[in-house]
Amino acid sequence: MKITLKLFATFRNGRFKIAEQELAEGTDVRQVVLSLGLTEEEIGIVMLNGRHGELDSTLSHGDTLSLFPLVGGG
Amino acid sequence: MDKIFRVNMTDLTTKIEEVPAAWAGLGGRGLTSTIVAAEVPPTCHALSAQNVLCFAPGLLTGTAAANSGRLSAGAKSPLTGGIKESNAGGTAAQMLAKLGIKALIIEGAPKDGTWYNLAVGVNGVTISEEKELLGLGNFAVIDAVEARLGKKTGVLTIGPAGELKMTAANISVKDPDSKIRSHGRGGLGAVMGSKQIKFISIDGEGAPGVKIADPEKFKAAAKAFSKAVLEHPVSGEGLPTYGTNVLVNILNEAGGLPTRNFTTGQFEGHDKISGETMHDTIVARGGKPKHGCHAGCIIQCSQVYNDKDGKYVTSGFEYETIWGLGADCCIDNLDDIARADNLMDDIGIDSIETAVMFGVAMEAGILNWGDSKEMLRLLTDEIGKGTALGRILGGGAGSVGRTYGVTRVPVVKNQGIPAYDPRSVKGIGITYATSTMGADHTSGYTIATNILNVGGYVDPLKKDGQVELSRNLQIATAAVDSTGMCIFVAFPALDIPECLPALIDMINARFGIALTGDDVTNLGKHILKLERDFNQKAGLTNVHDRLPDFFKTEPVAPHNAVWDFTDAEIDEFWNF
Numbered sequence: 001m002k003i004t005l006k007l008f009a010t011f012r013n014g015r016f017k018i019a020e021q022e023l024a025e026g027t028d029v030r031q032v033v034l035s036l037g038l039t040e041e042e043i044g045i046v047m048l049n050g051r052h053g054e055l056d057s058t059l060s061h062g063d064t065l066s067l068f069p070l071v072g073g074g
Numbered sequence: 075m076d077k078i079f080r081v082n083m084t085d086l087t088t089k090i091e092e093v094p095a096a097w098a099g100l101g102g103r104g105l106t107s108t109i110v111a112a113e114v115p116p117t118c119h120a121l122s123a124q125n126v127l128c129f130a131p132g133l134l135t136g137t138a139a140a141n142s143g144r145l146s147a148g149a150k151s152p153l154t155g156g157i158k159e160s161n162a163g164g165t166a167a168q169m170l171a172k173l174g175i176k177a178l179i180i181e182g183a184p185k186d187g188t189w190y191n192l193a194v195g196v197n198g199v200t201i202s203e204e205k206e207l208l209g210l211g212n213f214a215v216i217d218a219v220e221a222r223l224g225k226k227t228g229v230l231t232i233g234p235a236g237e238l239k240m241t242a243a244n245i246s247v248k249d250p251d252s253k254i255r256s257h258g259r260g261g262l263g264a265v266m267g268s269k270q271i272k273f274i275s276i277d278g279e280g281a282p283g284v285k286i287a288d289p290e291k292f293k294a295a296a297k298a299f300s301k302a303v304l305e306h307p308v309s310g311e312g313l314p315t316y317g318t319n320v321l322v323n324i325l326n327e328a329g330g331l332p333t334r335n336f337t338t339g340q341f342e343g344h345d346k347i348s349g350e351t352m353h354d355t356i357v358a359r360g361g362k363p364k365h366g367c368h369a370g371c372i373i374q375c376s377q378v379y380n381d382k383d384g385k386y387v388t389s390g391f392e393y394e395t396i397w398g399l400g401a402d403c404c405i406d407n408l409d410d411i412a413r414a415d416n417l418m419d420d421i422g423i424d425s426i427e428t429a430v431m432f433g434v435a436m437e438a439g440i441l442n443w444g445d446s447k448e449m450l451r452l453l454t455d456e457i458g459k460g461t462a463l464g465r466i467l468g469g470g471a472g473s474v475g476r477t478y479g480v481t482r483v484p485v486v487k488n489q490g491i492p493a494y495d496p497r498s499v500k501g502i503g504i505t506y507a508t509s510t511m512g513a514d515h516t517s518g519y520t521i522a523t524n525i526l527n528v529g530g531y532v533d534p535l536k537k538d539g540q541v542e543l544s545r546n547l548q549i550a551t552a553a554v555d556s557t558g559m560c561i562f563v564a565f566p567a568l569d570i571p572e573c574l575p576a577l578i579d580m581i582n583a584r585f586g587i588a589l590t591g592d593d594v595t596n597l598g599k600h601i602l603k604l605e606r607d608f609n610q611k612a613g614l615t616n617v618h619d620r621l622p623d624f625f626k627t628e629p630v631a632p633h634n635a636v637w638d639f640t641d642a643e644i645d646e647f648w649n650f
Contacts, residue, residue, distance in 0.1 A: 006327070008320075008323050008324070008327075008350065009312065009315070009316060009320060009349070009350060010311075010315070012350065017345070044307065044526070044527060045324065045525070045526065045527055047324075047327045047328060050327060050328060050329045050632055050633065051328075051535070051633075052328075052527075052531065052533070052534075066327045068323075068324060069307060069311075069312065070306075070307040070308055070312065070526070070527065070528070071307070071308055071312030071313075071316065071320045071321075071324070071526070072308035072309075072312060072313065072320075072321070072521075072522060072526045072528060072562075072565055073312075073313060073316075073317065073318030073319065073320050073321040073349075073375070073393050074318060074321070074393070074515060074516065074519050074521060074522075074561070074562070
């Protein structure tokens with residue numbers, strides 16, 4: 001299956017902004033995070049199709065997964 | 075000992091008064107709101123002599139506590155018709171606190187058209203007629219005051235918008251680089267203009283400084299507090315790197331980035347105006363990605379933004395300004411938004427109100443969507459010069475909506491709704507609706523918990539828990555706004571258990587008292603109720619605690635969310 005993976009803030013350093021990824025069925029967010037060389041602790045916000053997701057969330061074909069470190073502003 | 079410095083602009087007299095016992099434990103917002111509630115007739119015209127403009131440093135301002143350099147300004151707001159507190163960084167708060175000035179209260183108004191400046195120093199306030207600087211922008215005023223009185227002089231000033239009493243006018247505060255921070259919201263610049271005061275200079279010479287009752291205890295608490303601020307990923311890393319503008323991409327992903335005057339929740343040009351792009355642009359052009367708005371700021375979310383030739387354009391370039399001119403007006407040119415930010419600082423007009431206003435102005439057909447060049451012209455030639463159109467625009471979003479018959483006008487209590495769509499981030503909708511200040515994201519920043527996973531998580535698209543979340547944050551914020559602390563200390567305070575006790579310990583060590591966490595919560599509750607009582611006496615009832623109808627009837631993409639709180643559910647907010 002294919003998903004769109006978006007990275008933000010410091011996660012882009014040495015990586016990319018946006019990429020299509022070919023993943024095995026049943027892959028979860030945690031596996032994607034680890035494959036990027038990131039740790040679970042570094043993940044601040046997981047957005048899956050514009051809604052908050054979890055590390056345990058299972059991905060489906062056509063999903064957009066966005067990963068952010070813990071950031072804020074206002 | 076701290077004193078009250080009082081200025082009467084009707085008879086041009088000044089006084090130094092003892093601090094009333096009831097005000098002794100108050101600072102910042104707690105004090106300005108108490109003064110306004112005690113001294114301003116709630117139904118008065120905000121631009122009449124009956125209104126009072128007051129400034130108060132926070133309880134910890136002037137000490138070595140990190141991030142404690144905020145100044146509160148208070149008055150009845152000409153924009154909302156209710157009570158207003160607006161706080162800002164810059165150099166004035168610490169100077170006033172070190173001079174032993176608990177509050178500066180300006181009452182009355184000259185009966186003729188004469189303009190004045192005020193000079194504040196250790197011996198009191200001097201009122202002088204001002205002719206030379208009238209009509210000038212804020213940057214020129216700061217330069218001229220420094221040339222007259224020296225580089226170290228603190229400055230509070232209004233630009234042409236304040237002189238013309240536009241209801242979106244702000245009060246500018248000189249920052250450590252002689253640039254500008256602003257008491258942005260609610261039209262306080264118009265109140266200063268109505269008192270015919272162009273600028274206030276502050277001379278810190280001979281200031282006695284702030285006495286700490288228990289220096290050892292203070293030092294230990296200040297250290298624990300700084301550690302927590304620097305440890306938290308938001309205040310310690312995210313904000314200093316990307317500034318507040320890191321939010322553009324997150325809100326866009328979450329579908330809560332109000333776009334095209336709040337018609338949709340995502341902006342195609344988001345990446346061009348994002349914090350990530352802004353950071354890279356600043357670094358490439360030799361600007362400063364990190365910058366503090368006041369001495370002792372360890373978060374450094376401000377920045378210096380240069381043009382492509384490496385020349386200064388603006389600083390203190392905030393998410394809300396960039397969102398408003400960017401997504402809400404469909405402008406994807408960060409350089410033009412930066413120029414507009416600089417112009418708004420110079421003219422002395424709130425960059426949130428003005429950005430929301432331009433969205434309504436585009437809806438009205440005054441200029442085309444995304445037309446940044448015409449926006450710059452309107453700022454310079456119409457608002458800056460006070461033409462008839464400029465005065466309509468300078469009255470803010472509500473003013474333009476009323477004049478041009480626009481129905482999609484995002485305001486609460488006539489104040490423009492900032493950078494988070496209340497349909498897809500429902501907690502902030504409760505804050506916009508119920509805040510005593512009119513629509514104001516800073517009065518109860520539920521984005522932390524709805525979007526950023528700070529202080530737990532409450533689903534932004536559901537109603538559950540939002541009223542309680544907004545209530546708790548508004549109570550805490552009213553208390554934090556009284557300390558002189560930057561509101562961003564809320565990020566570590568929500569997540570790191572040592573942070574809030576350290577803040578309370580600092581207050582206790584400063585004054586030799588023994589406040590508990592409950593006392594601080596009660597202070598926050600007391601302030602909110604006092605402010606609401608003023609508003610009710612001014613004619614603002616629970617009927618004004620509502621969002622505009624279009625949020626109920628127009629679903630916002632991508633989640634097709636609507637504002638679905640009943641009136642009774644919103645009114646639950648005040649049950650405390």
